[in-house]
Amino acid sequence: MPATLSGQLVVAISSRALFDFEAENGVFEAEDDHAYMALQQRLLDEPARPGVAFSLVQKLLGFNAGGPPLVEVVVLSRNDPISGLRVFRSARHYGLPIERGVFTRGASPWRYLKPLSAQLFLSANEADVRQALAAGVAAARVMPHAARASCEHPDELRIAFDGDAVLFSDEAEQVFQRDGLAAFQAHESTRAHQPLPAGPFKPVLQALHRLQQSPGLRIRTALVTARSAPAHERAIRTLMDWQIGVDEAMFLGGLAKGEFLREFEPDFFFDDQAGHVESAAAHVPAGQVAMGIAAL
Template sequence: MSQNNGHTLTARGPDLTSISNRAPWEDARMKLKPSTPTRKPKPPKPENAITIGVSARVLFNMEKEQQIYEQQGLEDYIKYQVEHETQPFSPGPAFSFVKALEAVNTQLRELYPDSEELFDVVLMTNNHAYVGLRLINTINHHQLFIERFCMTGGNSPIGYLKAYHTNLYLSSDPDKVREALEEGIAAATMFTQEKITEVSDTQLRVAFDGDAVLFSDESERIYKAHGLDKFFEHEKAHENKPLDHGPLKGFLEALGKLQKKFYGKGQRMDCPIRTYLVTARSAASSGTRALKTLRSWGLEIDEALFLAGAPKGPMLEKIRPHIFFDDQMFHVEGAAEIGTVACHVPYGISQGMPKKGINDKETSSAPK
C-alpha cells in the first residue's frame, strides 16, 4: 500500500476571528465539503465493533510539531497548529494499518450489509481541541473513515479506553501503553521509522510473537531463570497444559471472529485478513504447546513460523505485515530496520527500551 506524503488542502480553514453560531467542527466540515464524500457509511455501535484506538502521533507524522512543543512550549505548539490547520499531516506508522482495516470493512459491508461487526477506529489524543480542526482536515484529505475522536486537552486518554470498548490501543507513548495494559486492554507502543515497506492494499496482515504477546510469559520466565535446556524440559512436561493468555490474545480472537464471517461466505482461501505467529520457539522442542494452546482457545492462526532463535527480519520481509507485535525491543528494532511496522508490547519479563533506529523521544505530557 503506497502512502500519500500529503499536499496542501485547497479548502481554506475556518476564520478563527469570525463569529459563527455553528460549532467549529461544523465549520471545518462545510469548508471541506467539496473534497469529502457526500455519503459515508454509518459507524457501528461501540459495543458491536472491534475498536482500534490510535494516537494522533502514530496515525500521522507529527515530528515537526512535536519539536515545537518540546522546544517552544504548548502555546506556540497550539498557535502553529492553528496557523497550519489546512495543511494535512503526512501518514504515520499506523496509517497503512488503518487503511487496511477500512478495506476489510468495505468487504464486510458488501457481504453483510446490516452487520455492525466491523472495525471502528477511534482517534485517541491528549491534544487540545483547537488542534482537532487540523486532524479533521487531514482525515478528510486522506479519505479516512474516522468519526470518533477523543481529545483530552493534556490529560491522559487511558480512562476513556474502556468507555469506547477498545480492543487494541496503539500509541507512541510507552507509559500510556503500560497504563492500558494494566487496565487489561491490548496495547502496544508504535515508533516513527525512517523506512516503511509497501504492504498489501487488499489483505490485512497481522503478525504476532508468541510468549508475552499472545501467551503469558510463564515459559519465558523459565528460560530466563534456568536456561534453554530447562525451558525445553518444562515445555515437554507441560505440552498438554495450555499457556495462560497474553495481552494480545483478545485481539487475535477479534480478528478470528471477523475471519469466520468470510469463511461463512466461502472465502477461506482468499480471506482479506491473514494472521501469523512468528516465534523464536523451536517447532519440535517447544512448538507443540504453543499450537495446542491456540487450539484449546478455539483460535486459528493462518501461518506459524517457528524460527528456533533465528532472526525474525527475513520472515517479516517476506510476510510484509501491516503490523507486527513483539515484547522484545531487539526483535522490534530488527523488524523496523527492514521496514516492517513493529510494535513493542511492554509486558512480561523481557523489557527494554529502543537502542537505535527508532525515535522514542516524547514524554508522557506531550501531545499524542
C-alpha cells in the first residue's frame, strides 16, 4: 500500500523559510538561476545556517520521537533539484528527519499542497502564500530578516497568533477599516455571544490543540490581538465555542505587539498586518498571513 500522511499535522516549508539562503538568493536576483545553481552546487558540503522558521520545525519534528509520527514536514520550494540536495544535506546536518521534498525550479509550488494534505505552508514568496491562502491552506510569508527564536524553552513549542484575519475571519476588521473604532467596538459588543467565522489558521490551532492532548508534549499558545475590552469578549467566546483554549491572551488595544512578543518568546508569530509583523520581527520569528482587508 502507498504511504500516507493521514492523521498527521503536515507542514510544507520553503527552503528560505527553513534555512538562511539570503546571500544565495541575492545572487539569484542579481544574476540568474544558473549562477544560483552553480553557487549552491559549490556549497553542497557546507550546511546552510538556520532560517527564521528553523526552531518551529525542529520542535514540531521533536514530537515524533519515541512514538508514531504526529508531524510531517515537507520542503516545498521554488529551488531547483540540485539546490534541493543542499537543503536535504543541511537538514541531515542538524538532525532534522525531513524525508520529502518538492522542488520546482522557479515555478509556483502551491499546487502540491493539496496532494500533500498540508495544513500549513511557510514561504518567503508572497505570491505563493497568497495562492495557498486562496486555495484554503493556512499560509504565511516569513520575514527572513526576523529575529531567531529564543533558546530559553528548548522543550516547549510556543506559537502566537493574531485574531482577526488569522484565527478568525476579517468580518470585524472590515467594520473597523470602513467605519472606525467606535463602530467596531459597538459591532463586537452587540455580537459578543455570536461566534466569529473561522479564519485560515483555525485548523492549525485545532491541530496544536490535539497535539497538546498527547502525554509529554509541551505546547504553549497565545492570542495577541489589537482588540481591547469590550471587543475582547467575542474573541474569547469564539474560542470557547470551538472548544479550544489558548494559554495566554493579550488584548493590547493598538499597542505595538513586538515587546509583548519578546516576553512571550514564541517560536513563531502569525499576523495579517504588515506593521504588526514588522514590530514583531524585531524580537521574534514572524510571518504575515497575506489575507483579509488589512493585508491588501
